Amino acid sequence: MPPAGDAAFDIIPARKLAGRVAGLYAAAGDHFETSAxxxxxxALDGIPGDFHAGPTRRSGSREPWYPRGTEMRNxxxxxxxxxxxxxxxxxxMGLAEILPEWTGANLLLDGIPHLSMLPAGTLLFFKGGATVKIDAQNGPCRFAGKQIAVRAGMADExxxxxxxxxxxxxLRGLVAWVEKPGRVALGEEVSVRVPEQWIYRA
Structure with a gap:
């Protein structure tokens, strides 16, 4: 067993980054595709009226440890x-472009290197006052893939x-939740606080 304390781990210090809001989107209907x-x-429940808003959600294929449809934290x-x-x-995919809306994105952030690799616990402080906390990478699924194929006019959807x-x-981006409510505006600056990181070794 390795000794206790920092010596047993490679500790990567916390750091700060900066980015910009390049796009904002919401899904006001009963489908995940968003509109600019x-x-x-x-709000603390997310974007009011959005497809993914709410304090809880139902588990799906990403949570095989629960029976499908189990109520859980959103x-x-x-x-x-x-x-x-x-x-x-x-x-x-051989496409000219993929629009954020096709994937159901809410925030398009520019200027942050390797966005999808930001670790869980990363905080996004928007200049207008809102704070968002990263939960995890957003695993790409075939439902988003199908929407992309449809919108891009692929011959074989x-x-x-x-x-x-x-x-x-x-490369699919991140999922997150609202830690501090506020309004986010297009073009707004965002300060990124990446937490201290390490690889856990039992």
């Missing part, structure tokens, strides 16, 4: 993506639905 907005009001109130990562995925999860792994 100039501002978003973030840590997926917001979907966050980056323009450079969407461009990479589009290229891998099912093939596109299956291709997306393969080529978008670790």
């Amino acid at each position: 907005a100039e501002t978003l009001d973030l 840590e997926r109130q917001l979907s966050i993506v980056a323009p450079d990562e969407l461009a990479v995925v589009a290229g891998r 099912e093939a596109g639905a299956l291709l997306f999860p393969k080529v978008a792994k670790r």
Whole structure:
């Protein structure tokens, strides 16, 4: 067993980054696809009226440890993506572009390197006062892939639905929840606080 204390681990110090809100989107209907907005009001339950809003949600295939449909904490109130990562995925799918709306994104953040690799616990402080906390990477699924295929006019929509999860792994962005309510505006600055990190070794 390794000795206790920091000596047993490689500790990566906390750091700060900066970015900009390049796009805002909300899903006001009964489908996950979003529409562009100039501002978003973030409440503790997420975006009021949004497809993914609410303090709780029902478990699905991402939570095999629960029976499907189990009520659980909603840590997926917001979907966050980056323009450079969407461009990479589009290229891998042979598409000219993938719009954030097609993936159900709420926030498009620019200027943050390797956005999808930000660790759980990262805090996003928006200049207008809202704070968002990162829960995890957003695993790419065939439902988003199907929507991309439909919107991009792919000849084989099912093939596109299956291709997306393969080529978008670790490039699909992040899911997050609202820690402090506030209004976020297009073009707004965001301060990113990445927590201290380590690899756990039992």
